[in-house]
Amino acid sequence: MKRTLSLLLLLTAIVSGGKAQTYINNQTTLQPSSNFYISGTAQSNTLKTTAGTSATGMSHFHMFTGDGNTPANLRWTQAFIGLEGASNAGADFRIFRYSNTGAFLGTGLAIERATGNVIVNNLTAANASKIQGTGTAANQSYLQFMQSDNITRDGYVGMGSGANKDIYLVSDNGNINLNPKTGGGAFQVASAQVQNTTGTFLMSNATSNNISFNAVGLAGPSFTTRSIGSKVILWNAPLNATTSGWDVGMETNHMWFGIASASNAQGFKFYGGTTQIGRIDGMGATDWEGQGRFKGWYTANGTGPAAEIGISAGRAAFIGFDRTPGATKYLPVLLSGGTTATNQKTLIITDAGVGIGTLTPQSELSVKGTITAQRVKVTQTGWADYVFHKNYQLPSLAEVEAYVRSNQHLEGIPSAAEVEKEGIDVGEMNKKLLAKVEELTLYLIEQNKKITALEEWKKQQEKLSIHP
Structure with a gap:
């Protein structure tokens, strides 16, 4: 009776600051909702919490670093989480973490009620710590991975047998994945060889x-x-x-x-x-x-200047071409060869023409040097037969003499300076020379007529002198 009275006196409700404190009775049934606060140590044979559970978590115990009425002092909470359902789902155990300001940080420890699985963010083993499996004479494994029936083994880490001292990482039902830490790490193998006699090595990093x-x-x-x-x-x-x-x-x-x-x-x-x-x-x-051998033509998406070789429209082709987007154009083609360092001969193809022995052709074909051929054929439009037309005005020899004295070359024929600077058109020059030959022919015909007339006059004079 005295003990009960002492407890009642300790927890007697007193009125202070307008707030009433409630009693905590020593009884075997649950007391209706009430709060208590003590500064010493609470002791009980059994401590029961009845807060229940919810989808987001329901706290059952709060641990503070100081005054429990100050939310910033909250550091840890023991709670249930998840609504209960079939197959013992829900009411899973959680330990939640809180920051120096009492803000929620996350889950520190999770235990699932239905499976008994324990989930931690990081597990650090102390020095000399170990995880020891049961082991059998047939399979001396130290760590086994078992299904929930505690009979079916999915794999193990350890020795394969009492006689085999090799360390095995074995999966009975699936693959084995070894994943180094994100951003680095290495899987190192220090042995004489790595053997794979039944499958392939697959590298499947995402990047x-x-x-x-x-x-x-x-x-x-x-x-x-x-x-x-x-x-x-x-x-x-x-x-x-x-x-x-x-x-x-x-x-x-x-x-x-x-x-x-x-x-x-x-x-x-x-x-x-x-x-x-x-x-x-x-x-x-x-x-x-x-x-x-090149059996096709360029169709790729390369850019820039290049020498290209291939087959185009049934013809072997070698071209210089710049495929820079927006500036495509042909390039000069240069062929060079020789027997010494000083006697190379070059052939160049540019937009001006073909040059042999010169890098700057001035026409469709420019040759710096001698052309040797058994036959040269020049096609020419128009010829000098106009000289023999009846309406052609043949200049007099006096006119020819006056022009030559003044210009030191025949009229219509380029001067030495012009030839040195511009060269000559072989076909056109042959036509001009033929015109001069035809003019000379007309002069000769005219002179022959005059000579014939003089000879006839001479005969007449000789006859008159004999028979006056």
């Missing part, structure tokens, strides 16, 4: 998949002694401070092969057996043994 081989030496193909290094060399370290790696990769619609730098000293080699048959250097220059 970047890489297979890298450490540098183990360099050598060309050698099928009898086995070359130093890998048969396909992917070099993951620079040879010096100015080079990067040798890689094979993919980009949109293309497979690419990369070397360390744009240099003539580096490139790609192609072998037939152990004989080098081709090479492409880091500047794009190529060197090939044998012949080449």
Whole structure:
């Protein structure tokens, strides 16, 4: 009786500041809603909470760093979350975290009521800690992954058997995924070899998949002694401070092969057996043994100036062309050859014409040098037969003499200075020369008439002198 009285006196309701405090009775049934506050230690055989659960979480215990009436002091809450349903769903256990200001941070620990699964954000093991499986004589595993019936095993980590000391990571029913941390990390294998005798290796990173081989030496193909290094060399370290790696990769619609730098000293080699048959250097220059054939024409989307070789409309074609968008145009084509460093001969094709021995052709064909041919045929429009027409005004020899004395060349024939500067049109010059020959023919005919008349006059005079 005295003990009950003492408890009642301790929790007696007093009126202070207009607020009444309620009693807490020592009884076996639940008391209606009430609050209590003590500054010491509360002790009870069993502590029951009846707050229930909700979809967003219902707190059952609040832990503060100070005054419980100050929300900013809240640090942890034990709660139920999830509405109850079939198969023991809902009323899952949660421990919620709060910031220095009492703001909600998230879940620290979660235990699912239906499955018993324990979920934590991070689990840090102390020194010398361990997770020890049950193990059997047939399977000395240390950690097993079991289904909810605690009979069906889905996999294990540990030794395969008492006699086999290898460490296994085994999945009985599915795949095994090893995922390094986001933004970095590596999966390292330190052994003599990695074997896969039943399947394939799949790299499935969403943005970047890489297979890298450490540098183990360099050598060309050698099928009898086995070359130093890998048969396909992917070099993951620079040879010096100015080079990067040798890689094979993919980009949109293309497979690419990369070397360390744009240099003539580096490139790609192609072998037939152990004989080098081709090479492409880091500047794009190529060197090939044998012949080449081009059976189509350029249809890709390249840009810039280039020399293009192919078949167009059934004809072998070699052109210079600039495919820069908006500025496409043909380019001059240059062919050059010789036997020494000083006797090269060039042939150039430009918009002005074809030049042989000159890089600046002035017409459809310009030749700096001698043309040797067994026959030259010039097509010419118009000819000099007009000289023989009846209405042609043949200049008198006196007029010809006056023009020659004044100009030092025949009328209609270019002067030496003009020929030196402009050259001559062979066809036109032949027509002009023929006109002069035809004029000379007319002069000769006229002179012959005069000579014949004089000879006849002379005979008449001689007859008169004999017979006066």
